[in-house]
Every structure is written in structure tokens, then in C-alpha cells.
Amino acid sequence: GLKTADGPIAQRGPQPATPRALVSTHAPSGPQRARRMTSTQALPNNHQQQLLSRGADGEARSFAPSLGFQVDLQSLPPRPDGQDEVVTEMRRRVVTLAMVVAVLLVTVHILAYFIGIAEVEEMLAQVREVAPESLQRHLEDLPGPLQMFLAGSPRVAMSIGLSLLIPLCGYLGAKQGDERLVCCFCGCSFCSGVMSVLMVIFLIVALLGLEAAHPGLDDLLGRCDPSKCMRLGDDARKLDCLAGEGRTVKFHDIVHLAENCPQAFLDCAPSNDQDMHCMDPGPERFPCSDTARRNYCHAHDESGGACELMGKCALVNFRCEPMGLPVDPTASCSVNQKGIDVFTMILRLVPVLWPRLQQMMIVKLFVTLPGVVASCLGGIWGYALYRRLAGGYVHLPAPSAVGTQGRFVQPPAPQTQVVRGTIVQDSNEGV
Secondary structure, three states: OEEOOOEEEOOOOOOOEEEOOOOOOOOOOOOOOOOOOOOOOOOOOOOOOOOOOEOOOOOEEEEEEEEEOOOHHHHHHHOOHHEEEEEEHHHHHHHHHHHHHHHHHHHHHHHHHHHHHHHHHHHHHHHHHHOOOHHHHOOOOOOOHHHHHHHHHHHHHHHHHHHHHHHHHHHHHHOOOHHHHHHHHHHHHHHHHHHHHHHHHHHHHHHHHHHHHHHHHHHHHHOOHHHHHHOOOOHHHHHHHOOOOOOOOOOOOOOOOOOOOOOOOOOOOOOOOOHHHOOOOOOOOOOOHHHHHHHHHHHOHHHHHHHHHHOEEEOOOOOEEEEOOOHHHHHHEOOOOHHHHHHHHHHHHHHHHHHHHHHHHHHHHHHHHHHHHHHHHHHHHHHHHHHHHOOOOOOOOOOOOOOOEEEEEEOOOOOOOOOOOOOOOOOOOOO
């Protein structure tokens, strides 16, 4: 059987806390003689049970399995059957989702960057084709594709790096079982999902608004086309036509621009005090003498910012008053050719750029949808894993190798107490 250096092991397991004398006997060959023996040793308090194995020399050795890692099993809560498989599956899903989100973010940022550069360059090419000579020199100063790429690369790289922090938290948190990183992943994923949903709603509303505004915009541009005024032979009629309606017109036999057209086709200077009252209204000035212009502007008193939208009215003392034009534009104004050229260019570009703008928004919408799904899944799966980890469930890795190693038992130093010993001797010698 197992033995120690002092003799056979009579008892394993925790020893009684009360100290008592240790009495051992020895039976030699020949006539039995009792061995007189006293002991002042006491058993140590709270002696822990140890696994023992028999060594080659017959002495007791401790049995300590070598697992390759240390885990405080006393701190682990009881785990129901099958819980390991559930947590492992959750961790696997979060790790996979984090890698997918990382690849998706990098791909979307790079594609959006190159597509944006290509779209801008194509639109600039179309603008150069229809731009008047007065604007061509300004367009030549705009950066080219290579310059735009180099200028925007640091911004895109920083954006990619910051966006990758979210999937990195999910990946490391699921791999290491860190509930704080998993909490960061699920919280940021929820926020990103909410922002992505708002972006989708904005894009849908913008697309519907562009579709609804297209017919009205075409009609407005047609009624504000200054080319029909420039075809008139008389300069006074040209000026009266460009001044538009919404005022007292001078020539009733010609066509005029609509009253809601921008005031951008004439350069005017005041010739008397009445012109100053109509061109630059103020608290200390008299109202404009043109009743038709006052009625047109007063109709926008309740519209707030729309009063000054087209440059024909100004908000003075909470009233919309006429501005910009003198009483008689034919006597104090001249044609603003630059304004006419810019508006003509807009007329040519809108039919081309409007559908392209809608296409860009549709592409942005479809690119955003996968991010919405990934962010929502990241929030849901990350929160489920966080609850498991926060509840005390951990994952124990499989040991790389299991072996045994023997060692001599080294019990803790006993707490020695002096006790009264009992002398045991043969009955013939007495006690």
C-alpha cells in the first residue's frame, strides 16, 4: 500500500481541527515488546486533501495533472448542460460578423471614393462643354482626378481606420471573452444601425422629392429663360422683359419673365430718391412707389425666408418690402451678360445632371442597405453574447496536452503545540 517516510498512511482527507497526540506502533520479529513512545507533534489545522500516487521507492507522491493553463474553478458558477455549445456558437457568429463588417466597410469606402471622383470629373467635363467663355478660366483652376485622389486619400484612410474600430472590438471581445469589448461592439453597432436607418430614410425622401420637383423645376426654368428677352430688337423692351412681372410693366405687348424668376439679369443704379426707396428699403425710408411690387412682396410676409429668395424683396420690420429694381428699369438698368450666361448654362446642365444625381442617390441607398443589416445583426448578436459573458459564462479552451508529474509531498509547516503525552508500555512494566 501507500506509505510515507514515517509509516503507513492510516487516513486521507481533511484532518480534525482539534490537535491530538500521534501514537504509532511497531511490531518487530521475536517476542512482542511494546515500544515506549511519546509525541509532542500535533496535526496541522485545515490540512487539505491531496491526490497521492506511489513512487518507485514506495514513498507517497502528489498527483498533479499538467493542463497547460490555470483556471480558478472555485470562481466559476455552475453551468447548465449544453451551455458551452451555446456560448461557443454565439462567439463564432460575432467573430464571423465582425470580419464581414470589416471587409464591407473597407470595400464601401474605397468604392464610394473612386466612384465619387469619377462622377465629379464627368460632371465637370459636361460643365466645361456648355460653360460660357467668361467662366472657362475659372473652370481651368479646378483640380483634376489625380489631385482630387491625393487630396482626399488621407481623409478616406482615417475614415476607414476609425470605422474599423467597431468590428475590431467585436472580434477581440468574442475571441477573448471580454464582456467590455463586446458591450462596446453591440452599443456602437446599434448607434451605427440607427444612423444608417436615418440615412436610408433621408435618401428615400430625397429621391421622392427630386422626382416630384422635376416637372416644376423644368417649368420654372422655361419661364425664366432670358434668351426670349434677348431676341427682342429694342433695348428698352429687352430690359423691361428681363425685369419680369410682379411690377408695373412698361411694354404690355411683349413677353416678360415670370414674377418668381431670380433678379440676376440686370445691373441697376438709383437715379433719384424714389429709386432708392424701391432698391434699398429700410426702417427710415418711404415705401416703394410701385404698388404692384409692394403687393407682390407683401404676399410673402408669412413665408419668412422665401421673401428674400429671388432677390426682389427684403424683410424690413417684419414686412416684406420691394428691393433691387428702380421704379423704371428701362431708364436706370443695363443687361448683366454674366448672369445670363450662367443661367443659360444651368438650363443646359439640369436635364443632364438631374438624372445623374438621382442615380448617385440610388447607388448610395443600395450601398447603405448592407450596412443597416450588418449593424442590426451586430447589435442583436453582440448584446446576446454580452449578456452571457456578463452572467459569468466563460469558455475554457481545450488543453494542448494532459500529463502527470510526480513530486514529493510537501505539506505546509504544522502548527506545533505542546500537549501532554501518554506513555504506552508493556503491562508487566506498568504505567
